[in-house]
Amino acid sequence: MELQEIIKEKGRLFMGEEVPDEYLTDPYIEEIPDVYAVALPTRHEEVVELVKFAKEKELTIIARGAGTGVAGAQVPIHGQELIIDVKLMNQIIDLDEETFTLTVEPGVLVGDIHQYVEALGYFYPPDPASKHSSIGGNVATNAGGIRAVKYGVTRDYVREMTVVLPSGEEMTLGSLNIKSSSGYDLLDLFIGSEGTLGITTEIKLRLLPLPEVEQTMLISFEDVFKATEGALAILASGADPSEIELFEKEAVYYAEEHLGYPLQTQLGEAYLLVTLDGNDELELKARINTIIEDVEPLSLEVLSFTDPDEARKAKLIRDNILIGLMEFTQYEMLDEVVPINKFAELIHYTKGLQEKHGLSVLNFGHSGDGNVHTILMRGDLTDEEWQTRRKALLDDLYKKVKELGGLPSAEHGIGTVKKSYLAQMTDDVNLHYMRKIKEVFDPENRLNPGKLF
Amino acid sequence: MELQEIIKEKGRLFMGEEVPDEYLTDPYIEEIPDVYAVALPTRHEEVVELVKFAKEKELTIIARGAGTGVAGAQVPIHGQELIIDVKLMNQIIDLDEETFTLTVEPGVLVGDIHQYVEALGYFYPPDPASKHSSIGGNVATNAGGIRAVKYGVTRDYVREMTVVLPSGEEMTLGSLNIKSSSGYDLLDLFIGSEGTLGITTEIKLRLLPLPEVEQTMLISFEDVFKATEGALAILASGADPSEIELFEKEAVYYAEEHLGYPLQTQLGEAYLLVTLDGNDELELKARINTIIEDVEPLSLEVLSFTDPDEARKAKLIRDNILIGLMEFTQYEMLDEVVPINKFAELIHYTKGLQEKHGLSVLNFGHSGDGNVHTILMRGDLTDEEWQTRRKALLDDLYKKVKELGGLPSAEHGIGTVKKSYLAQMTDDVNLHYMRKIKEVFDPENRLNPGKLF
Structure with a gap:
């Protein structure tokens, strides 16, 4: 044929x-x-x-x-x-209200999923920054996003999927059953496998009821160490925030320039943007008060936005850091992850690399789950300078990430660009068995060869 | 040597x-x-x-x-x-308060983990009925329990584990990082693999802050269909219960006889025992009111226990069904699972099997996650009658479970006793690749051979 x-x-x-x-x-x-x-x-x-x-x-x-x-x-x-x-396979096939399941084709954009289910009172929690990414890609990379601290990642919302294997065989992974102790977990093996094991053609996602109320807080700290301490205190408080975003004043500058208004606090060098959701106004208030009590001794200013417009403005600042930065310089964004208590140490370490390598870095990230987005800024470096310096800086940075017990990618995947770092940061025995599993499903190495490892 | x-x-x-x-x-x-x-x-x-x-x-x-x-x-x-x-490898090694991680040896009992962490203000949510089961076994079967509806299963609380492979190699699976898009998910492959891929020697568990308040409701319904409708309504309400247990009046009888007091409601044929937890008394009350509003039209009686002793008494009834039953007859407990909206249909179907096969059945289970525990009661059947009838009934029952999109085991595992049913209910292509994965890790079929498949 x-x-x-x-x-x-x-x-x-x-x-x-x-x-x-x-x-x-x-x-x-x-x-x-x-x-x-x-x-x-x-x-x-x-x-x-x-x-x-x-x-x-x-x-x-x-x-x-x-x-x-x-x-x-x-x-x-x-x-x-x-x-x-698969971008034309973009149909939302069914929302089953009895099992809280949304059936979609892999080309549906995650932003469209949010819109569709929220209009019907449902909630698909994974919220990667790119609303224009497809759900198939989200599954292939086990995408995370800002709500992972409370709700987990894409992996936690895939109930079932249909894949085509390199052999041409079709396989259904997972099921609509909530619990299973019935054989090996092939579903989780395929999630995050970056298109190397099979091609997804249909996905059944788990939905939650849409939370009815939400409130956002902005907290400023002397430095990133204090801010990380604040994030850990919030996690320990039981206040159950849905988002704990950390960013540095240095990063905020680019968003402020782009948007034309200042962040509501200008104190200190690091900020936490904390969002809580729930179904009860009073209860939300109680959780906010818990946070205020716990972080006030650590922080310089605590703002709790009762006006949703103010919350939106603060979130826009966070969302526009990269867009603002783009007007100033070419950059490279990383998505390394470390255990949550190592967050500040990693960010601090990246600062020290600036002078050593002659390259500016910015940091922001999901401090509730240890995922830093370190940004390397090219500035006016020549092609050669940029490549040499970024490479040297990345070697140092990933060495540190490994030392802190971290991983090269929290949510974007390894693909081509992080292969050598995955190899360095993963035990040989694990890499060996990953390769053997690849061979099981794809003995001719036909599917996305040369990616991941 | x-x-x-x-x-x-x-x-x-x-x-x-x-x-x-x-x-x-x-x-x-x-x-x-x-x-x-x-x-x-x-x-x-x-x-x-x-x-x-x-x-x-x-x-x-x-x-x-x-x-x-x-x-x-x-x-x-x-x-x-x-x-x-590994029962002598029973040390709790470390509780790391910064990463909310408990490091244990595999022989530690799950009840001891609960006690240990709760005394320090932490919470390990998976709660299988057997507190005397070891955490290694819980991981090997991906144990569930009564709190899965809100908190998920064992799989959701294993951050990292060390395994010894059949080759004698040692491998660390997972990490303390909360997010990962860094290679294949070997951790989830080993969880639930029932000792066929490796022997776990250390486990790092994720902990949560201990909820501060808890309240329990007991709701009676005309029949199991209405009770299932009630469970779905509670799930849809956003009230976020931590437990939705369903049991039939027929099953309650044995616990009542054993404990010597009646369940607080005697209306109807089926009951839901619903527990909510949280950190705020008022908010909990608000969620209880949401449930009352939503289930009152479907139910015969709604009791909300403000007295913890009353809650305890109702829970004891649920916990003592099997213990009570033991005094009357030998029995076999199943742990089949179906999508949540098929729960009543399955239970209803089991009733029809009683007359057909001349064998009494009881049902109770975790209606929040579709996991039924069907109990076959031996009564005074001879060995031969019992074996013939139970086998014929199981064949029918698992055929129905398959038809409803279910699985043979939600939380106990396949082991030896459900092998033939797993084979019947799993697509050949899935079984084929499960076997190939087994071969990758255990080419000489040395580890727990003949189990699972």
Whole structure:
């Protein structure tokens, strides 16, 4: 069978010269080789046919969704690969109110899922910054986001999924059952496997009832150590915040410039933006008071926004750090993670690297779960300076992350760009068995080869 | 090296005739063959040596903890196996208050973990009925329990564990990091693998702050369908209960007889025992009121216990159903699970099986997560009648569970006794890849062979 017999519709198949530029450029990967073809299936059966075609022709396959990945997992690196882009498989199939389950195709954007379920009184908690990322990509990277401290990550909300294996076989992982002690957990093995084990064609997500009230606090601290201490105190208080975001004054500057207004507090060098949700106004107030009691001795100022506009303004500052920064410089964003009590130590360490390597860094992140987003800023460095210095800085940084018991990626994935760091930070025995598991599902190394390890 | 050189202390090694009876009897497995030896290591290094010894001597190995498993996973079935009993590895090693992590050896009993952490203001939510089960066994079966509806299962509380592989290699799975997108999730693969992939020698558990207040409600319904409707309404209300236990009047009888007092409501045929926890008395009251509003139209009576003694009495009734039943008859307890909206249908179906197979059944279970405990009662049946009838009933029952999208085991595991049902209820492709994964870690099929599949 030829590709044109599988994907008959024009505009859903691009070969050779016709392949659009979006598939051959990436902000994180410099040189992208030509691909064999790009196919955009609209149904599970087409994905199966495409995988069988690739097997017959001995082509390697890259699964791709919204293309927003920042680790290069969805980018071809070998040449003459078949890209299966599932972005047209973007239907919300069903919301089952009895089992609190949303069935979606992998190309649905996570922002669209939020909108859809919230309008019906439901809640899909994982909230990665990129609302334009696809749910298939979220599952492939086990995406996190700002609400992980209370609600967990994508892994915690996938009940079931259908995958096409490199053999062309179809497999359903997980089930609608809430508990299981019935065989090996293949579902969790596939979540976060970055398209190296199978191609997801349908996902059943677990929903919660939508919380009815929400309130946000902004707390300023002398420095990032005090702010981390504050975050730990909040976690220990039992106040159960849904978000504990930490950012430095230095990072806030870029958002303030971009948005044209100042953050509501200007005291200190580090801030926590804490959000609580619930179903009862009074109870929320009680939890906020618990936090105030516990963090006041550690902090310089505690603002609790009763006006939702003020909360929105503070959140916008946090959300616009990167957008603001973009107007000043090219940058690279990391997503390293350390145990929560090492958060400040890591951020402090990154400061020391600035002078050593002649490269400016900023930090913000999810202090409730130890996930730092360190930003390396290029400034006016030449290509060569930038590459040499960033490489040297990353080597130091990831060495420190390892020493603190951390991992190279909390939520973006390893893809192509963090492969060497994963190898350095993972025990050989673990890497060995990961590779053996890859061989079990993909003995011909057909699916996203050269990614992860 | 000989076994006596690895385990030098008398009383920690039993060979041939010396092997105590507890290792050779089991309520669920009739004939148990002789074993090669039983070794009780006290350190990780001894486990490594024992596994290497078994490899050299080509012995198969069974890991065992408190021995409370009800699926026969910890029972020898082949003859001449080496039992590694970790019950003396029972130290609570560390409670790290900064990362909310408890480090334990696998032989620690789950009841002892509860006691230890609660005295220090922490909370380990998984709460299986058997407080005398070991945490290693809880991890091996992904144990659930009554609080799963709010807090999830054992899987959700294991941050990291150290395992000894059949090769004698040591591997650390997971980490103290809360988020990870850094390679395949080997940790979740090992959780629930019933001792077939590795032997756990250390576990790091995630703790929560201990909730400060708790209240229990008892709600009576006309029948099990109405009670299930009530459970779904409570789940949808956002009231976030920590327990939604369902039991039938028929089952309550045995507990009442055993305890010598009646359940506080005698109306209707089915009951929900609902517990809520939190940190604020008023907020808890508000959530209780939400439940009352939502379930009153569906129910016959709603009791909300402000007196903790009354709550305790109602919970004791629930906890004593099996103990009470024991005085009347031998029984077999199942732990099947179905999607939550199929709970009543399954229970109703089991009733129909009574007449067909001439066997009485009772049901109770965790209606918040679809996990039914169906009890088959032997009564005065002969051995042969009992075996024939229970087998025929189980065949029908598990066929129905499959039809409803369910699984054979929610929390006890497959072990030996549910193997054929797992095979029937699992797609061949899934079983195939589970077996291939087993081969990756255990190519000589040395670890707990013949269990699971």
